[in-house]
Amino acid sequence: MFEQMIIAGFGGQGVLFVGKTLAYLGMDIGKNLSWLPSYGPEMRGGTCNCSVIISDDKIGSPIITNPDTLIVMNKPSLEKFVDAVKSGGLIVLDSSLIDSKVQRDDVTVKYIPAMEIAENHGNSQLGNMVMAGAYIKAREPIFSIDDLYESVKAHIPPAKMQLAEKNIELIKAGYEYN
Amino acid sequence: MGNKVLMKGNEALAEAAMRCGCRFFFGYPITPQTELAAYMAKKMQKNGGTFLQAESEIAAINMVYGASGAGARVMTSSSSPGISLKQEGISYIAGADLPCLIVNIVRGGPGLGGIQPAQSDYFQATKGGGHGDYHLLVFAPSSVQELADLTSLAFDKADEYRMPAMIMGDGMLGQMMEPVEFKEYVDLKDLPEKPWATTGTQMKRKKNIINSLYLTPEELEELCVKRQERYNKIMETEALYEEIQTEDADLIIVAYGTLARIAMSAVSEARSQGLKVGLIRPITLWPFPAKVFEKRAETSKAFLSVEMSMGQMVEDVKLSVNGKRPVYFYGRTGGMVPQQSAILAEIKKYIKNM
Numbered sequence: 001m002f003e004q005m006i007i008a009g010f011g012g013q014g015v016l017f018v019g020k021t022l023a024y025l026g027m028d029i030g031k032n033l034s035w036l037p038s039y040g041p042e043m044r045g046g047t048c049n050c051s052v053i054i055s056d057d058k059i060g061s062p063i064i065t066n067p068d069t070l071i072v073m074n075k076p077s078l079e080k081f082v083d084a085v086k087s088g089g090l091i092v093l094d095s096s097l098i099d100s101k102v103q104r105d106d107v108t109v110k111y112i113p114a115m116e117i118a119e120n121h122g123n124s125q126l127g128n129m130v131m132a133g134a135y136i137k138a139r140e141p142i143f144s145i146d147d148l149y150e151s152v153k154a155h156i157p158p159a160k161m162q163l164a165e166k167n168i169e170l171i172k173a174g175y176e177y178n
Numbered sequence: 179m180g181n182k183v184l185m186k187g188n189e190a191l192a193e194a195a196m197r198c199g200c201r202f203f204f205g206y207p208i209t210p211q212t213e214l215a216a217y218m219a220k221k222m223q224k225n226g227g228t229f230l231q232a233e234s235e236i237a238a239i240n241m242v243y244g245a246s247g248a249g250a251r252v253m254t255s256s257s258s259p260g261i262s263l264k265q266e267g268i269s270y271i272a273g274a275d276l277p278c279l280i281v282n283i284v285r286g287g288p289g290l291g292g293i294q295p296a297q298s299d300y301f302q303a304t305k306g307g308g309h310g311d312y313h314l315l316v317f318a319p320s321s322v323q324e325l326a327d328l329t330s331l332a333f334d335k336a337d338e339y340r341m342p343a344m345i346m347g348d349g350m351l352g353q354m355m356e357p358v359e360f361k362e363y364v365d366l367k368d369l370p371e372k373p374w375a376t377t378g379t380q381m382k383r384k385k386n387i388i389n390s391l392y393l394t395p396e397e398l399e400e401l402c403v404k405r406q407e408r409y410n411k412i413m414e415t416e417a418l419y420e421e422i423q424t425e426d427a428d429l430i431i432v433a434y435g436t437l438a439r440i441a442m443s444a445v446s447e448a449r450s451q452g453l454k455v456g457l458i459r460p461i462t463l464w465p466f467p468a469k470v471f472e473k474r475a476e477t478s479k480a481f482l483s484v485e486m487s488m489g490q491m492v493e494d495v496k497l498s499v500n501g502k503r504p505v506y507f508y509g510r511t512g513g514m515v516p517q518q519s520a521i522l523a524e525i526k527k528y529i530k531n532m
Contacts, residue, residue, distance in 0.1 A: 059439070
């Protein structure tokens with residue numbers, strides 16, 4: 001496995017957290033991984049992204065030029081990264097926040113109204129978890145949804161276990177969305 | 179799953195430092211190393227140590243001087259402009275033969291520069307920085323795990339040779355998360371004794387004096403010569419490096435730190451296209467691993483130093499290769515990171531004429 005993904009959106013959407021969640025998954029299934037945030041002076045509400053690599057082999061460059069996967073949660077980020085995605089790659093797109101379609105026919109695009117789904121579950125903050133579920137669905141069988149549930153539970157302090165359950169509920173909603 | 183945890187480089191360094199007995203941290207915040215100080219602020223007191231945010235970098239390094247003189251495992255961390263401010267203190271610490279750890283999470287310079295990753299402090303770290311005949315042990319990790327491992331090695335070697343050690347990282351390494359496995363906490367009682375430390379004579383021994391002022395030139399020269407003997411021994415025995423696919427390589431890339439990983443990816447890609455390329459990754463920048471270059475100057479045709487600077491380490495590569503082979507340079511600076519494709523293009527440029 002050598003999966004390079006960029007997760008991008010506005011600051012505050014939990015973009016870095018989705019990356020961390022998937023990085024933990026990679027670690028827990030025994031893979032090598034790296035997680036690299038964009039850092040620097042940013043405008044409040046500006047764009048934010050992180051690069052996650054999950055690999056069987058030792059990871060060289062932690063910087064991703066051409067991702068296999070783009071998980072994208074706002075329009076400016078889609079515009080920034082859409083052309084960089086490898087031919088044959090995957091784009092998971094929050095269609096409740098991005099009204100445009102991807103103008104490429106050499107990539108698989110998964111449109112999912114993640115924020116809307118999260119709102120329907122009573123937590124508009126967790127659109128990021130819906131995206132994670134949708135991503136796993138698209139990447140089966142290299143990842144398994146049960147491994148992700150386990151991983152999410154394993155890395156939340158016991159005192160906050162109800163948060164893990166809420167996260168899992170939203171991951172499941174994303175996973176089951178057609 | 180093992181005992182691996184997922185951590186940022188800055189945090190892993192702080193955790194590793196406390197585990198190997200560092201109980202004093204003096205610093206002043208600066209991007210991109212702030213997580214290191216923040217982690218220390220959170221954990222140091224729980225470990226029975228002292229975290230202090232000083233009023234300036236200069237104050238912080240002088241606190242390091244004092245704590246080290248009293249025999250403590252002590253460190254400070256900063257980024258390029260802050261490290262420049264510390265240079266006077268570093269020279270004093272070297273002149274007083276004291277061990278400590280200084281971390282530089284390098285950013286673009288000169289001046290205030292920027293906050294993105296750079297390697298343009300190589301000269302400052304390896305060729306002095308402060309005044310006088312002195313050196314630092316300089317370690318350049320390329321992964322979060324190596325950052326943790328070298329932190330403990332740096333403290334040990336600093337104590338062994340009674341000299342300051344530096345870890346040079348960059349914003350990429352400080353900010354990125356990778357799985358890391360830590361050693362157990364050492365018992366402070368198990369650390370090597372420091373009979374030279376100013377811990378009080380209890381009226382039982384001659385007093386120890388920590389000082390870097392010697393007004394008699396004969397005396398100062400003698401001290402410098404003795405120190406140089408130690409440096410010579412270190413150059414002989416302590417150089418660390420990693421060699422990858424160099425045995426049959428026509429062209430050898432030289433890169434350190436996180437950039438070595440990008441260079442490694444470029445080397446793999448070149449190899450997959452049938453190009454005979456290898457990589458030497460210096461892990462200690464001082465002492466520079468000169469011997470491996472002498473050896474590889476016999477087997478390869480040329481070297482290419484790839485750096486996030488305008489060309490600094492390339493001088494040490496040239497000195498080590500000593501005119502036997504051409505040494506080329508490729509670099510980006512100011513916070514720009516060379517892309518894998520750009521390094522590959524450089525490789526192709528030189529290898530096609532071989």
